[in-house]
Amino acid sequence: MEGVSKMTGEKTFYQEYEVFSKRTPNSTFQHQFSLLAPNEDMALVLAQENFMRREPVADIWIVNRKNVRKMDAEEKMTLGRLDNKEYRTTKGYGYLKKKWRQYEQQVLDEKEILSWGGERQ
Amino acid sequence: MTSLHNSEEEKLAHFMHRIEAGDKIEADDWMPEEYRLTLIKLISMHGISEIMGALPEKEWVPKAPSLSRKLGIMAKVQDEMGHGQLLLRVTEDLLKPYGKNRGDLMQDLFNGDLKFHNVFHMKTTTWADAGIIGWLVDGAAIITQTNMLGASYGPYGRALQRICAEEVFHAQHGESIIMALAEGTENQKAMIQESINYWWESLLMFFGPASKETTGSSKQDLTIKYKIRTKTNEEFRQLFFDKYIPRILSLGLTIPDSTIKFDADSKIWTYKQPDWNEFKKIIKNEGPRSQERLNLRRTSYENNAWVRDALSAVVN
Numbered sequence: 001m002e003g004v005s006k007m008t009g010e011k012t013f014y015q016e017y018e019v020f021s022k023r024t025p026n027s028t029f030q031h032q033f034s035l036l037a038p039n040e041d042m043a044l045v046l047a048q049e050n051f052m053r054r055e056p057v058a059d060i061w062i063v064n065r066k067n068v069r070k071m072d073a074e075e076k077m078t079l080g081r082l083d084n085k086e087y088r089t090t091k092g093y094g095y096l097k098k099k100w101r102q103y104e105q106q107v108l109d110e111k112e113i114l115s116w117g118g119e120r121q
Numbered sequence: 122m123t124s125l126h127n128s129e130e131e132k133l134a135h136f137m138h139r140i141e142a143g144d145k146i147e148a149d150d151w152m153p154e155e156y157r158l159t160l161i162k163l164i165s166m167h168g169i170s171e172i173m174g175a176l177p178e179k180e181w182v183p184k185a186p187s188l189s190r191k192l193g194i195m196a197k198v199q200d201e202m203g204h205g206q207l208l209l210r211v212t213e214d215l216l217k218p219y220g221k222n223r224g225d226l227m228q229d230l231f232n233g234d235l236k237f238h239n240v241f242h243m244k245t246t247t248w249a250d251a252g253i254i255g256w257l258v259d260g261a262a263i264i265t266q267t268n269m270l271g272a273s274y275g276p277y278g279r280a281l282q283r284i285c286a287e288e289v290f291h292a293q294h295g296e297s298i299i300m301a302l303a304e305g306t307e308n309q310k311a312m313i314q315e316s317i318n319y320w321w322e323s324l325l326m327f328f329g330p331a332s333k334e335t336t337g338s339s340k341q342d343l344t345i346k347y348k349i350r351t352k353t354n355e356e357f358r359q360l361f362f363d364k365y366i367p368r369i370l371s372l373g374l375t376i377p378d379s380t381i382k383f384d385a386d387s388k389i390w391t392y393k394q395p396d397w398n399e400f401k402k403i404i405k406n407e408g409p410r411s412q413e414r415l416n417l418r419r420t421s422y423e424n425n426a427w428v429r430d431a432l433s434a435v436v437n
Contacts, residue, residue, distance in 0.1 A: 033210065033280070035210060036223065040433065050206050053199070
């Protein structure tokens with residue numbers, strides 16, 4: 001039987017769970033570490049005991065490791081990027097700052113645009 | 122999928138190139154067996170030492186002199202067990218090719234095949250010992266652990282990030298106990314001095330002998346070769362002297378070694394070597410409290426077997 005240890009009575013006690021948590025309701029989930037637990041509910045309890053004794057925490061996810069599709073070493077090699085994608089970033093439009101200055105206007109950069117979510121200045 | 126690095130030599134060359142470039146090796150990556158075995162030995166010993174180290178400290182939970190001291194030392198004991206969990210997890214992933222798991226590591230401990238740090242074989246007699254463990258034993262551990270934060274093995278480095286953050290609390294917890302005693306009565310001051318006298322040799326031994334000639338084996342060359350750590354045992358010990366001797370002396374305490382001195386030009390401390398034969402006995406589980414602590418662990422493992430059994434529902 002899969003997962004049966006040499007020691008009796010430990011058939012599925014040592015399942016591997018990956019633990020994710022977020023610090024605040026607005027933050028993204030971050031991987032913390034893995035732990036061993038006999039089931040999901042115990043994994044949640046142990047996740048709190050093991051990894052969240054001090055830091056603020058707003059939510060915890062646990063995932064059985066067998067459900068995680070990982071990349072192998074060769075697949076990771078597809079993650080490299082060619083350094084020719086400036087048209088995808090603001091870096092490719094850097095000349096606009098100077099242009100707008102000629103028209104006595106400021107460029108609407110990331111900082112300016114993201115500030116529009118706040119109060120009207 | 123075909124591998125880009127077919128022969129063992131090519132795999133090894135690629136692996137060493139990754140390490141040299143500062144890349145991190147992960148559990149599922151190819152690694153030379155020597156690297157895997159070095160990590161298993163290092164991290165299983167570290168992990169089980171965290172757990173065995175909680176035993177002499179937990180003796181002081183019922184005897185702590187105030188409620189706040191009791192809460193503080195309880196939190197520390199819980200942290201140490203948590204560190205053990207993290208490190209055993211890292212070890213287990215490395216053990217997979219050998220078909221071994223945590224239960225096997227416990228058996229290795231009970232059989233004497235898996236060692237734990239020399240300091241945790243010693244007895245604790247007074248509350249000052251609890252303080253010295255936090256201040257100087259954890260201090261010594263911090264010296265070695267911070268050196269491995271950038272270890273080539275990613276999971277160990279990440280575990281150490283968590284561990285070292287908590288060790289800062291442990292060190293200050295120990296300092297707080299020692300500071301209270303150092304500013305206390307003559308008896309309390311004498312208690313710390315006795316404790317330092319008792320622990321000094323163990324603290325020197327903690328970093329291991331300077332070379333393998335002393336005890337017949339040492340993993341320090343391999344751990345440096347594979348960029349798991351960067352400093353030698355002796356460099357760790359010298360750093361420990363740098364950081365802690367001035368602090369010990371500032372409290373009016375003395376070092377129980379009349380020969381110890383610092384050479385300002387070479388920046389080297391010369392000191393009396395601990396009894397390395399005693400060290401060899403201790404790490405063979407023949408120290409003052411080795412068998413008591415192992416028995417405590419055995420008993421709790423046996424007494425709690427029913428919990429593992431009850432929660433081992435078969436799942437598919």
